[in-house]
Amino acid sequence: MSSEPLNPVIHAPARLRIVATLATLPDGDELSFTRLQDILDLTPGNLITHLRKLEDAGYVSTEKTGNGTAGKTTVALTGEGRKALDDYTRALRGLLDGL
């Protein structure tokens, strides 16, 4: 049984879904904010809040291009974020195997 604690930054439903969704994209790919919002069915404010927490931890990077209505924000999982999800998944498996 693993005694590894679950990473609190990822261990929240919305953030877990954000990280899992971005992790299915190939390394280096980015996803538009609107598509991510569409897939996760989150409000823009809710998504921004969770993305900020993930960004503060270095797990996602966001990039804004253009201004006004033509502006576009893209989100990508960083290498650190990918590793954090791997570690989280391993810790989760350890916990579930121990139950």
Place this chain on the structure above:
Amino acid sequence: MNTEPDTNTSATTGDDGELDPAKAAAILTQATRQAQREFDPTPPWKLVAMAFVALLAFGAIWLSVRGQHPYTGPSAWALVITYALVAVLIAVSVSTTKRATAGVTGPSVRQRRTLIAAIVVVYIAVYVFMGALKYLGVSHAIVYGVYPAVGPLIIVGGAMAGVAAAKENWLDLGTALAVVSAGAICAYAGPVGVWLAVGISLFVIVSARAAVLAWRRRA
């Protein structure tokens, strides 16, 4: 990690409260599967459609050349059916790919576009070479029979195998090598039988790939 309760409610509410590990595992599985479905430009259902298109198109050509003595090549009606089926398939493919890659940018999108462009060029080269064969006086059985049936499989399949090997994508490599092998073996069926043999081979290979992909998603 295979149970899938409805996680939408909890996922859209506030979030920093207690989260049961079993529920977290279910959310992780569900989110991953949903994302894989969303971003997949060639889902299993599309592959099954492609398998049937191959069977119908090559089957139609086989019906049109069956009993030809001497062999003259596919009739116009069979080619119209084939081109119509291929056109529908291309339209569906463009639509699903657009939907799957909407909002996605980065290296994989650029690589896909480059790969499609390269395959189109290779495909055109296959048919330019067919013109050369005709020009050089090669028999109809080869120019309008064996070569157009198996040439694209061996040449385009070989190119795809190289790309898959470089990426260490074993499913793609297995599929491409199966297509190349099928092309080489089907050539022995002769100018008439080759059409049916290729149709059946592609149907089996593409259906098998769809089954593997569907199974992987459920695993």
